[in-house]
Structure formats: structure tokens, C-alpha cells
Amino acid sequence: MAKKMGIVVMFKINSGGGGPRVVVDLIKALNNFGYGVYFFSPWKLDFKKIEELFEPITIKKEYFLSTQKNRFCIEPNLSRKLMRKEFIKMAEDVDFIIDIDGGILHDYLPRDRKYIIWRISGIEGEESVLKKYGWKIRFKKMIKDWITPHKNTLSKEHGIYAVDDWTNQMLKDRWYLDPQKLCLYPAIKTKDILYKPSIKKNQAIILGRISPNKMIDESIRIFARGAKDSDYTLKIVGGLTPDSEDYKKNLEEIAKEEGILQKIEFVGNPSFDELRKKVEESRILIESQREISLTMTSIECLAAGVVVLVHKNGGTFREVLEQGKYGVGFESIEEGSEKLRKIIQGLEQKKINPHKFIHRAEFFSEENFQNRLKTILKENDM
DSSP: OOOOOEEEOOOOOOSSSHHHHHHHHHHHHHHHHHHEEEEOOOOOOHHHHHHHHHHOOOOOOOOOOOOOHHHSSSSHHHHHTTTHHHHHHHHHSSSSEEEOOSGGGGOOOOOTTTEEEEEESSSSSOOOHHHHHHHHHHHHHHHHHHOSSSSSOOOOOSSSEEHHHHHHHHHHHOOOOOOOSSSOOOOOOOOTTTTGGOOOOOOEEEESSSSSSGEEEEEEEEHHHHHHSSEEEEEEEEOTTTHHHHHHHHHHHHHHHTGEEEEEEEEEEEHHHHHHHHHHHHSSSEEEEOSSOOOHHHHHHHTTTTTEEEEEEHIIIISSSSTTTSSSSSSSSHHHHHHHHHHHHHTTTTOTTHHHHHHGEEEGBBHHHHHHHHHHHHHHHH
């Protein structure tokens, strides 16, 4: 008889972005292992949209909140408190629970239920979004933080598996937790994203949700000052959020101020095929967000032979790029701009070898993800 695996997720997985993709890949792996997957989230799943964005998944049973309750699901901790009754029902139906990011719900576990946390989010990020943007974005962020400020609500009694070593260390240093040594890195479709020299364009790319905490404004300024005099264009590709419309207007104003508005293009909520095409066409990734775990998009870019230019304060530079062995780091807009100029020059002179990037990406392949997941399940007698 197949074992029953419960998955708890606080965000919608029917939208583009790294978080939803991580969850879809986890469900797919569990489907392949023969587990029955029981899924719990505040919102009902849109399977058609998930298939359009990612691929089909099989869910044995779905649990979600009533319309009345999910109206109040504006941030994770309050949402988890509202989910108590439904969580207990799901927990009684399954043999094992993987809670994405964790918090609060472990207090409601029925006796002897097995439970672990997979922490895919960073700790105490979004450090400066209040200061730089329009009043609507600032107001939304202030209300959200006032209702429930960032704090640790994770279990100290259950296993915590971080998405990378940077997050693992933050859990220790800032929240005084003791996560497992083994990290469950995300699954990357390295076999589906290829290095294709013949389709490369003089194109830089920014990947990730089009949202203020991604600091796309700084990446635009880096591109403007480092590539303005070149023939490079910039693609901004990512999932859309409620803040995206206001933020996009802010980004267009910055691009206009920097004199590069005609060089940029936004691509919202791309399917995987759209994302893959943009990545494979590009030569350079620019990523300015810091205080975050590694990003899946940076690994996808490595698989396509793209040079990754990233802020040094985060999991991507520390772990994916191994402190600069497989890419380039910066600590300010000025330094990022100068590094970008040198990268463009190096590409023009064919001094940059993409094959070492491709080799590095293989560490994060779907096959290696499934092997790590099997190890974790075995550690927990599953």
C-alpha cells in the first residue's frame, strides 16, 4: 500500500516563480516514488494553470480553506493559525508531512505524526523595500509587517532541511535553530535548458518575480551604466504579484531616467518554454537581490552557458557560484556596472568558457534532487 505524503504550502502554486516550481518538482518526485500526495494550502489548486506553467501533477486529496477564511490569508503566520482545523484533518489522513518553510502548524500535530520542514525561503530579507518606492508599495508592506513582523515560528523538535547552506547558516545564526546538515537543493531541469551558441543574442536577462523585494531597480541601473554604450538589450522575466503593476511603472521611470527605456522588455508569468527560450538566448544574468537563498534561475542560466552576475550577499554567490568560481559577484551598483562592462568585453573577445558553468549546473539536476530527497525520506523512516 502506497504511503501517504502530506504537503503544506502557504503560497499559490498556480503562478509563475521559483517557489511554485520548487513545490511542483517536489510533488512530481513523490509521484515518481509512488507516494500518494495529499496537498494543503489556503487556496484551491488550479490544475490547468499548473500544467500550463509547469507540468501535470497528481494529487490524491486536496485540502484548502473556505472563502471566508482565505480572505484573511495575507501573510504566512496568521494564515497558519487560521488553518488549524483543516491541518489536523489532513495530518490524521497521512503518514508523513513535508511543510514548505514551516511555522506554527507543528503545534497542532496529532500524536506520533512524522513531520519535517523544507525551508526554501531566506531569513529576514527585503531589507530596504520601504524606502525607495511609491506610497502604495510602502503602505502594503507596512501593513503586512504590522500584522505579523518577521519572526521565528519554526519547530525546534522536528527536522529542518534548508534549501542551501546559506539558509542553513542563517537558521543557526539568526534563529538559533539546529537544522539538518544535508541540504535539499531545488531540482533544475538541466536536461531541458541547453547551451545553444547559434541562438545567442547580445542580451542580458533579469529573472524572478516582478516585485520590489527582487531589487530589479538596481539591476536596471547596473545594466544602464554597464551596457548603455553596447548593443545589448535587457529582458525582465518573471511572475506577477499584486505589487507588479505599480513596481513596473517605477522600473520604467528608472529606465527612462537612465536613458535605456527602449532597450528593455517585460515578460510576465512566462511558461517554462518561454522562460527557457529567453534564458537560452541570453548571455548575461543580472541579479541584485541579497539576503536570500540560492536562486533557481541562476542555475538555469548556468546550464545555458550564461554568465551570472550577482550580489555577493546571498546563497547564489556563496554556493551556486562557489564565491566566484563559476560567476561574478558585486557589492554595489557601481561595482556591478564595472563588472558588467568587463563581462561584455570578455564575451566579445571569447575569453569566457561557458562549459564550466554547464558542468556546475549538473550538481542541481532533477536526478540529484531525487537522490537527496530519497536520502531525507530514508533518514525519517519513509
